[in-house]
Amino acid sequence: MTEFATRVENVSISGIREVFEAAGDEAINLGIGQPDFPTPAHARRAAVEAIESGQTDAYTSNKGIPQLREAIAAKYDRDYGIEVDPGNTIATSGGSEALHLALEAHVDPNQEVIFPDPGFVSYDALTRIAGGTPKPVSLRDDLTLDPAAVEDAITEETAVFIVNSPANPTGAVQSEADMREFARIADEHDVLCISDEVYEHIVFEGEHHSPLKFAETDNVVVVSACSKTYSMTGWRLGWLVGSGDRIDRMLRVHQYAQACASAPAQFAAEAALTGPQEPVAEMVGAFEERRDVVVDGLEDAGLEVPTPSGAFYAMPKVPEGWCDEVLDRGVVAVPGEAFGSNGEGYARLSYATGMEELKAALEIIDSATAAVR
Numbered sequence: 001m002t003e004f005a006t007r008v009e010n011v012s013i014s015g016i017r018e019v020f021e022a023a024g025d026e027a028i029n030l031g032i033g034q035p036d037f038p039t040p041a042h043a044r045r046a047a048v049e050a051i052e053s054g055q056t057d058a059y060t061s062n063k064g065i066p067q068l069r070e071a072i073a074a075k076y077d078r079d080y081g082i083e084v085d086p087g088n089t090i091a092t093s094g095g096s097e098a099l100h101l102a103l104e105a106h107v108d109p110n111q112e113v114i115f116p117d118p119g120f121v122s123y124d125a126l127t128r129i130a131g132g133t134p135k136p137v138s139l140r141d142d143l144t145l146d147p148a149a150v151e152d153a154i155t156e157e158t159a160v161f162i163v164n165s166p167a168n169p170t171g172a173v174q175s176e177a178d179m180r181e182f183a184r185i186a187d188e189h190d191v192l193c194i195s196d197e198v199y200e201h202i203v204f205e206g207e208h209h210s211p212l213k214f215a216e217t218d219n220v221v222v223v224s225a226c227s228k229t230y231s232m233t234g235w236r237l238g239w240l241v242g243s244g245d246r247i248d249r250m251l252r253v254h255q256y257a258q259a260c261a262s263a264p265a266q267f268a269a270e271a272a273l274t275g276p277q278e279p280v281a282e283m284v285g286a287f288e289e290r291r292d293v294v295v296d297g298l299e300d301a302g303l304e305v306p307t308p309s310g311a312f313y314a315m316p317k318v319p320e321g322w323c324d325e326v327l328d329r330g331v332v333a334v335p336g337e338a339f340g341s342n343g344e345g346y347a348r349l350s351y352a353t354g355m356e357e358l359k360a361a362l363e364i365i366d367s368a369t370a371a372v373r
C-alpha cells in the first residue's frame with residue numbers, strides 16, 4: 001500500500017481555514033488577508049486585450065514575458081534605486097509559488113530555516129515540504145524581528161532565514177537599520193536571506209527597505225507579488241529576484257512544477273507595474289484610516305496592541321477564550337497560535353474590510369472583551 005509522503009503528513013491545513021468554516025454566513029470576517037478593492041481597471045484591460053489579440057494562448061517563456069520582467073526590474077530602480085537585471089527575475093504563480101521555489105532550491109533535508117514566530121503560515125509548512133527543519137524565533141515586544149535573535153539562531157545547519165516586512169500577521173515594519181543588519185548577517189554567515197516583501201507598498205509610517213539593497217553578496221532573494229499592492233490575489237502573479245545562479249536553480253523547480261505563470265495574469269501585472277500608481281495610494285490611504293480606527297477601538301476595549309505600521313493587520317494581546325467569544329458574537333478573528341506557538345495569547349485582525357463593518361465589529365469586540373475579562 002502506498003503511504004502518504006512524510007513531507008505532506010508533516011503539514012496540516014492552515015488554522016485560518018478552520019476559523020472561516022466555523023463562522024456563520026452573517027459573520028463579519030476580519031480573518032481575510034486580501035484587499036477589498038477592485039484590481040485597477042488598466043490591469044484588467046491589459047489582460048482582456050492580450051486574451052482577445054491571441055497573445056495568451058500559448059506557454060510564455062519559463063521566466064515570464066520579457067516586458068513583465070523588464071517592468072519588475074524597472075520597479076526596483078524606480079522604488080528603491082536598486083539595479084535588477086530583468087534576466088534575474090522569474091514571474092511566479094503568486095508570492096506563494098515564489099516562496100516555495102526559493103525554499104526548494106536552497107534547503108536540503110534536515111537543514112534549518114529560521115523565520116519569525118508569529119509569522120506567515122507558509123514559512124513553517126513550505127520548510128517541511130522542502131524536507132527542512134523549521135526554526136521559529138520569537139519577536140520583540142513591538143512584534144518586529146530582532147536581527148540579533150536571528151543571528152543567535154544560526155547554526156552550521158542553517159540554510160535560510162526569512163524576513164517579512166511589512167509582516168503578516170503583525171503589521172510590523174522593520175527599520176532600515178534592521179534591514180542593514182539582516183543583509184550583514186546574510187553576508188557574514190554566508191546564509192541565504194529570503195525577504196518576503198509582498199506588502200512592500202502598504203506602509204503608513206517610515207518606508208520599506210529591502211535587504212537586497214544592502215547585501216554585498218548574492219545572499220538575498222526577494223519575493224514579491226501583485227497580490228496585495230494591486231489587489232490581485234486572484235490573478236496569482238508574483239515574482240522572484242535573485243542572482244543569476246540562484247534564479248537558475250529556482251527556475252529548475254518552476255520549469256517542472258509550473259512551466260510558466262498564467263499568461264493573462266502576466267499581461268495584467270505588467271500593466272499594473274507600469275501604469276498609474278494612484279490606485280495603490282488610494283488603497284493605502286484607506287488602510288491607514290482603518291488602521292487608526294481599529295487600533296483606537298481595540299485600545300478602548302482595553303486590549304494592548306502595538307500600532308501596526310504596515311500591511312492590513314493588527315495583532316492585539318487577547319484574554320483566553322477571546323476568539324471563541326467574538327466568533328460566537330459574529331466576528332471572525334484568527335487565533336494567534338495559527339501563526340506559530342508564540343502567537344498564543346494574540347489574535348490577528350485584518351482590516352481589509354469596509355469601515356462600516358469594522359466599526360460594527362469593534363462594538364462587538366468591546367462587549368465580547370468585557371465578557372471574557
Ligand SMILES: Cc1ncc(COP(=O)(O)O)c(C=O)c1O
Binds near residue numbers: 093120198227237238
Ligand atoms: C507574508 C505573505 N507572503 C506571501 C503571501 C502569498 O501571497 P500570494 O497571494 O501572492 O501568493 C502572503 C499571502 O497572504 C503573505 O501574507
